[in-house]
Amino acid sequence: MDFLNELNKSQLEAVTYNNGPSLVIAGAGSGKTRVLTYKIAYLLSQGMSPASILALTFTNKASREMRKRIGELVGYQYSSYLWMGTFHSIFSRILRNEAELIGFKKDFSIYDTSDSKSLIKSIIKELKLDDKVYRPGNIYNRISFAKNNLFTAQSYYENTDMLQADTRERVPRTREIFALYANRCKQANAMDFDDLLLMPNLLFRDNPEVLNKYQDIFGYILVDEYQDTNVSQYLIIRKLAEKHKRICVVGDDAQSIYSFRGANIDNILKFRQAYKNARLFKLEQNYRSTQNIVNAANSLIDKNSEQIRKTIFSEKEVGSLIKVNSVMTDFEEAFTVAESITQLKKEKNYSYKDFAVLYRTNSQSRVMEEALRKQNIPYKIYGGLSFYQRKEIKDMISYFRLVVNNDDEEALKRIINYPTRGIGKVTQEKLLNTARLYEVSAWDVLKDMLKFNLDVNAGTAKKLADFRDMIDTFSQQVSTLDAYELANSIVKASGIISDAMTDRSAESLSRFDNIQELLKAIHEFSEAKKKEEGVDMVSLPEFLSEISLLTDQDIDKDSHSEKVTLMTVHAAKGLEFKTVYIVGMEEQLFPSPYAESPRELEEERRLFYVAITRAEENCIISHAKSRFRNGQMNFANPSRFLKDIDEKYLDYTENKILSTHSNPFSQDWNKDVPIRRNRFRQKPFKSNTFQTSKQETPRKLIKIADNTDEKITVENEKYPVGTFVKHKMFGIGKVLETSITNGNEKAEIDFGEKGVKSLLLKFAKLEILE
DNA sequence: TGTGGATGCCTTTTT
DNA sequence: GGCATCCACA
Numbered sequence: 001m002d003f004l005n006e007l008n009k010s011q012l013e014a015v016t017y018n019n020g021p022s023l024v025i026a027g028a029g030s031g032k033t034r035v036l037t038y039k040i041a042y043l044l045s046q047g048m049s050p051a052s053i054l055a056l057t058f059t060n061k062a063s064r065e066m067r068k069r070i071g072e073l074v075g076y077q078y079s080s081y082l083w084m085g086t087f088h089s090i091f092s093r094i095l096r097n098e099a100e101l102i103g104f105k106k107d108f109s110i111y112d113t114s115d116s117k118s119l120i121k122s123i124i125k126e127l128k129l130d131d132k133v134y135r136p137g138n139i140y141n142r143i144s145f146a147k148n149n150l151f152t153a154q155s156y157y158e159n160t161d162m163l164q165a166d167t168r169e170r171v172p173r174t175r176e177i178f179a180l181y182a183n184r185c186k187q188a189n190a191m192d193f194d195d196l197l198l199m200p201n202l203l204f205r206d207n208p209e210v211l212n213k214y215q216d217i218f219g220y221i222l223v224d225e226y227q228d229t230n231v232s233q234y235l236i237i238r239k240l241a242e243k244h245k246r247i248c249v250v251g252d253d254a255q256s257i258y259s260f261r262g263a264n265i266d267n268i269l270k271f272r273q274a275y276k277n278a279r280l281f282k283l284e285q286n287y288r289s290t291q292n293i294v295n296a297a298n299s300l301i302d303k304n305s306e307q308i309r310k311t312i313f314s315e316k317e318v319g320s321l322i323k324v325n326s327v328m329t330d331f332e333e334a335f336t337v338a339e340s341i342t343q344l345k346k347e348k349n350y351s352y353k354d355f356a357v358l359y360r361t362n363s364q365s366r367v368m369e370e371a372l373r374k375q376n377i378p379y380k381i382y383g384g385l386s387f388y389q390r391k392e393i394k395d396m397i398s399y400f401r402l403v404v405n406n407d408d409e410e411a412l413k414r415i416i417n418y419p420t421r422g423i424g425k426v427t428q429e430k431l432l433n434t435a436r437l438y439e440v441s442a443w444d445v446l447k448d449m450l451k452f453n454l455d456v457n458a459g460t461a462k463k464l465a466d467f468r469d470m471i472d473t474f475s476q477q478v479s480t481l482d483a484y485e486l487a488n489s490i491v492k493a494s495g496i497i498s499d500a501m502t503d504r505s506a507e508s509l510s511r512f513d514n515i516q517e518l519l520k521a522i523h524e525f526s527e528a529k530k531k532e533e534g535v536d537m538v539s540l541p542e543f544l545s546e547i548s549l550l551t552d553q554d555i556d557k558d559s560h561s562e563k564v565t566l567m568t569v570h571a572a573k574g575l576e577f578k579t580v581y582i583v584g585m586e587e588q589l590f591p592s593p594y595a596e597s598p599r600e601l602e603e604e605r606r607l608f609y610v611a612i613t614r615a616e617e618n619c620i621i622s623h624a625k626s627r628f629r630n631g632q633m634n635f636a637n638p639s640r641f642l643k644d645i646d647e648k649y650l651d652y653t654e655n656k657i658l659s660t661h662s663n664p665f666s667q668d669w670n671k672d673v674p675i676r677r678n679r680f681r682q683k684p685f686k687s688n689t690f691q692t693s694k695q696e697t698p699r700k701l702i703k704i705a706d707n708t709d710e711k712i713t714v715e716n717e718k719y720p721v722g723t724f725v726k727h728k729m730f731g732i733g734k735v736l737e738t739s740i741t742n743g744n745e746k747a748e749i750d751f752g753e754k755g756v757k758s759l760l761l762k763f764a765k766l767e768i769l770e
Numbered sequence: 771t772g773t774g775g776a777t778g779c780c781t782t783t784t785t
Numbered sequence: 786g787g788c789a790t791c792c793a794c795a
Binding site for chain 2: 088193257422548571592593
């Protein structure tokens, strides 16, 4: 076990303690992955069978890399038998094995977010509800949130709290939509992402013998990124670990940034309450960043109240201060970053891949791209439309899905008339309505159109039958034909290829390339699997179940390429770069204006923490006074979070030089000196009511949220008293007072003849007059 | 069945 | 500002 020598004292302790539950708090850059991989290697070296170790991650990439490293440590003959993968892939595997017990068939489809939304949308339509009120995306989120908290459609329907909450949000019939949605998924033999976690809970709850079986299979359970688990995941793990209590979770509460997806930071904060006698290990030495960066990040995160206290330290050099640049516009900001990259590259002999530009929102990438292009700096952007979301790819996969699972209605809807085969909207509606009427799947109707009295003329019936027979022919080959061969013949026979090649435009060409790319992926997947498992055939369902859980993150964007990385802070978690630029450090942007509660603000602060701790040597933060957003110029103060970093780690020099000249805002905005110029109608930067770093203010905010009819007069940054604004109907008015009433930003505005109006800023479209 | 112009809307997104 | 969506019309 030579490899144990490569661990420091606390890492070693965490690795070798295996007598009961343990929580490893792994600070940024402290060797978290190392502890996990070495721990598994250690368990294997102690004689534990790989097939009895369950290791759960959040990304395929993470599990792939970990498996590889374990293989290198102890040999692939062991590592390949580990139960290692994402929560979703591991539990979809288990669900396929036990599908009948919960009323599904083995080859169930997995609906992605867009499938789910599209289904919800059609249900809203069927119920004749207004989709402006019942917004599919919003309803999807509500359902998803419910499932993540272990509500089934039925328990949701019966829960009065849920009904009340929905009524408050003016969507009282959500429960009906949920119920229909669940029905329809079942009818289509499909599960959505949340089902892959909810269903195991139901399976284990209703089938103790099955639970018992898996409890015995999994002799040791490890969970990575534990701070990002939701209630559903928490409960599955707890059940599985109940019997042997051999569990180790690793994570960093300071890096919990996915609550909007249901992650519950309490899982990690309260781990030791849930698992009695759990040992706590803290990995506090940061091997990634210089002391200044680590200390700055510490001083920032210190302002959060909800956390497990730890002292992260670095023994690397002190390093340079974190630079804060204050610039006039987003354009100037991007340009400054581009110039700095060129300069640093020359100065320190960095290569482009040592740089990353991180931002809060994807929309900030555009101006950045522009500046980099102008300076001839190569870059790669993460985010945006993923490969699997592209139309031609989704269409192709829909064919595969329908072939494998004939009842998959979302897949059927996508391709029944693609490429065009004369089955129009009217026919489709008839088909689906008939299916609803008889409570069967659309495929059932297609199988016997006469029996269900499908009301179409002979010509249309022929077209439907042709489509059905084509799919059916493929379906019959699913178990006998290799995935790659079957996929190839589907692509040819369906007419996708010829449709994609209709013209010679660049788009058409790229569509064709993407189709080839997918076919290639199938080929590679099956070749790899054949080799790995020593089988001579890999079927299409096998490929499908794999691919439906893949995302963009899993496609390696040539990580060794000589390019600057552009991505959101979220996407940067787990990565590191020599130099990191954090742009757009402004109010109304970072923290996001959507973060209202103290809890949400703490998450935004953690997000900033994640951003800073990506940097190894240089961290350069910038904020612009004005920024083009949503087609209009916005003005903003520096982010409140900048004040949370201890000044001694920051360097404002550039700022001060600028301030002596034409820049009215850079004159030490971090001191509480009011700025007189009202050209931009800004308030000086100072801690305001929204500040959450001290204890009193959060309470105030909670009060606002809970009480009705509470009004708190607050100066609004964007609309200080005296601002002249223009309203579509009332014309020009002057702001008299701004407040927060029932948690909503409101303004009293004097419109002269039209009178004084009280407007909700959320809704009123006010134009600020200069 | 396809399209064009008007309208409406914007976070983050490991699966 | 840019994209998706929807309705009106060809």
